[in-house]
Amino acid sequence: MSVDPVPGPGGLPSENQTASPGSVVARNSALMATGTIVSRITGIGRDIALTAALGFYLVSDAYSLGNSLPTMVYILVIGGALNAVFIPQLVRRMKDDADDGKAYADRLLTITATILLVLSIAAVAAAPWIVDLYTPADYPQAEYDLAVAFARLFLPQIFFYGVYTMLSQVLNARGHFGMPMFAPIANNVIAITTFVLFIVIAGTSAAADGALTTDQVLLLGIGTTLGVVVQALILIPVLVRSGYAWRPRFDWRDSGLGKAAKLAAWTVALVLANQVAYLFIIRLAAQANVNAAASDLTAAGITTYQKAHLVFMLPHSVITISIVTALLPSLSRVAHAGLLHDVGRELARAMRVVSVLIVPIAAVLAVNGAAIAVLLFGYGAATPEQAATMGVIVSIFMIGLPAFTLFYVILRGFYALEDTRTPFFITVAFSAVMLALAFPLFAMVDGGGPQVAALALAYSLAYWVGLVLAWIILARRLGSMETGRTVWALLRTLIAGLIAAGAMVLVTVAGLARIVDTEAGDWQTRVLLLLVVILVSVIGFAVFGLTAWALRVREVGDVLSLVRRMTGRLTSRRSGS
16 A cells, blocks of 8 residues: 655745746646646556455455555554644745755654654564454454564555655655655556566465465565655655755754644644544454355455545545645745635635536546446456445445545645644544444445445545534634635535436446347457446536536636646646756
């Protein structure tokens, strides 16, 4: 499991000093979106290779659990604090300090690297206890032992995840946005190569048989970890070329890190609340696959949940993170100047623009989820039934995608105000709602796919509750977030999305009926299914656009203008090079 770039606020390149805010946002958004798109495409290739090698069986869950632990431990202990607190402080020190913040960056890298190294060693030693936290009491012993073996091979990634994040943020703060967004591609390529080698050596039946040899475990473990190492180290020469050379500094006292640490305490608490909730979700997902195996149902568990969630995150990563990350530097400066109404206006505009992009994508993926999953993941060790089950989970996740992405935008508003305390309490409320929904929904349905679907539904509904709560609180802080105008625009956008979804369902039912009546082989059927997905998607986007235009959703024009600026910047960059 790779850590995708989660860019910090970052300063603007020197060449941007005289550029207009709109052109800066467009250029930085285009660059980051391009890197994210390529990274996500190779990430999808990685997931396809993984499911082709291991399917969605209990063995795959053991790999997915072991490979998730480094990310979860890293984010829990230090990752959230770096992204939300230390990096904004770094940007400020670059502006205010005589040495452009170099001493501060040296100290930050030194103390963080030290903590991460100690943490990685301790995590490897504690691997059995960590795995035990995330597995139910009746988890099969063979899969538990396999998960522990994978965890010991994967947990050293904690150090390199931290190195990657720190170097990425220093580069962003110095105005270099490109390489941090492209570095995960190397990780994905190495992972794909690892899974292909596994298929060549072990075949596609090893996961279904439920046992892996020591050599097979080592191949998967070492190959996966090597990708993370390369993802981190590839940034070092880029950092050197940017004019920064790290020098270890241990004079941490009275260096300004104390203030950042106090702010980070609430962010660490926020991440802790998230991870406690995620712990229960992973335990339930693992239980779902145990229940499926016991009842001879289609395998669906941790891997199913995680891969569906990765598809859920794709449009958010490409669209929301790219636009909002490029917006955040100016947002932080406006907040620091005390212009709170301007902060509210910019956030409201970002929410309206992002929703016009996210809602139609959510509608398309909700209708086409199962078909797309079969086309992408129904190969090798993964059966079409397992892939279709995962696709249904994707469709359910789409219920919460608009809320999730708008919630993300609002949180950036709190961080621009350097408020990490309020997001903690909001996250606690969100987590409580999610778990309060997840446990009863999980108990009401059969094992495997239905139980994983219950978890996705609880997640989606909880984000709508969290969105409303966060919106109310931030609007009061800022004095205004153009709530009336924004809610009305979002409502019309959602109506357009529902109408588009309805049109797509009609076309999908007719198209699938034709495929069922057609006597064709497996590959011919997949080609027909692909044609149906393409046709349905085109119709969905067209209906959404026409309906939004008819409902006078003015942000459609803003989106078109933003896309033109982004593509224009990319074209000028290519012609200039």
